Amino acid sequence: MACWRRKRLRAMHELSVCMALLEQVADCVESHRAIGASRIMLRIGPLAGVEPALLRAAYAASRPGTCAADAELVIVNAPVRIRCASCGMEDEARPGHLACKTCGSAATQLLSGDELLLEAVDLMMDRVT
Numbered sequence: 607m608a609c610w611r612r613k614r615l616r617a618m619h620e621l622s623v624c625m626a627l628l629e630q631v632a633d634c635v636e637s638h639r640a641i642g643a644s645r646i647m648l649r650i651g652p653l654a655g656v657e658p659a660l661l662r663a664a665y666a667a668s669r670p671g672t673c674a675a676d677a678e679l680v681i682v683n684a685p686v687r688i689r690c691a692s693c694g695m696e697d698e699a700r701p702g703h704l705a706c707k708t709c710g711s712a713a714t715q716l717l718s719g720d721e722l723l724l725e726a727v728d729l730m731m732d733r734v735t
């Protein structure tokens with residue numbers, strides 16, 4: 607069924623995003639000689655094409671056994687910001703409403719809102735050694 611296929615692909619997408627995320631966290635843990643991560647902060651724009659709820663589910667499923675097994679996932683929602691090429695206006699916008707609010711021009715440039723960033727990782731250090 608087409609609908610089921612679409613859902614599956616989408617879930618796969620969040621899972622691959624999650625795997626890439628855990629890889630970055632592992633790099634971070636290793637380069638700081640930490641024993642694991644306690645908190646992961648992600649910044650996601652509404653136009654990133656990632657569903658935070660699905661990403662949370664993928665994260666919960668894939669973190670056991672990794673350096674992020676005990677880490678809390680904090681998702682920060684980034685605003686959508688646009689700049690108008692006609693009048694120069696810069697403002698926040700709603701996804702799907704990206705035309706300029708001042709002059710109505712559709713020639714706007716996306717300043718932010720499509721990002722998917724690993725903003726910060728809180729590390730657990732081994733205090734014994």
Ligand SMILES: [Zn+2]
Binds near residue numbers: 706707710
């Ligand atoms: Zn404008």
